[in-house]
Amino acid sequence: MKGFFEKKKGRIEIIPMIDIMFFLLVFFVMITLRMIPATGIASKLPRSSTAVTIERPKVLISLQADGEIVVEGQKMTADQLTSYLLGRDPAHANVTIAGAKQASLQDLVIVMDACREAGVTQIGIAARNIN
Numbered sequence: 277m278k279g280f281f282e283k284k285k286g287r288i289e290i291i292p293m294i295d296i297m298f299f300l301l302v303f304f305v306m307i308t309l310r311m312i313p314a315t316g317i318a319s320k321l322p323r324s325s326t327a328v329t330i331e332r333p334k335v336l337i338s339l340q341a342d343g344e345i346v347v348e349g350q351k352m353t354a355d356q357l358t359s360y361l362l363g364r365d366p367a368h369a370n371v372t373i374a375g376a377k378q379a380s381l382q383d384l385v386i387v388m389d390a391c392r393e394a395g396v397t398q399i400g401i402a403a404r405n406i407n
Contacts, residue, residue, distance in 0.1 A: 323404050334370045335361065339387055341378035354390040361394035369394075374402035 337357070338346040345352045347360060361369060371391050375384055384401075391399050 366395035
């Protein structure tokens with residue numbers, strides 16, 4: 277009867293704890309990746325029924341509804357945009373303008389003129405495909 281009344285030492289099972297920690301790690305990595313948008317700036321793009329997918333742009337310019345120009349998280353004027361593009365080999369630069377749906381046509385033309393002044397010849401306008 278001695279074995280029945282002996283106190284057994286408690287054990288901490290570590291395998292289930294490792295499983296839970298791994299699951300939490302994967303969960304937080306996936307959530308973090310979802311929080312980082314591909315373009316860096318959220319924008320409501322205009323819709324187009326003829327939009328096509330192009331290669332990833334070398335320079336993505338975001339045109340906000342209020343006419344603000346944003347490149348790589350930096351707010352710029354049209355002159356600053358021209359200087360920025362001149363430093364990035366404009367002859368081979370592939371520029372895409374992601375304009376907000378509410379952005380004015382005049383602001384779009386200002387951005388395109390700044391790109392052309394820098395010598396950029398490949399300018400695309402981002403749109404959301406409705407198909």
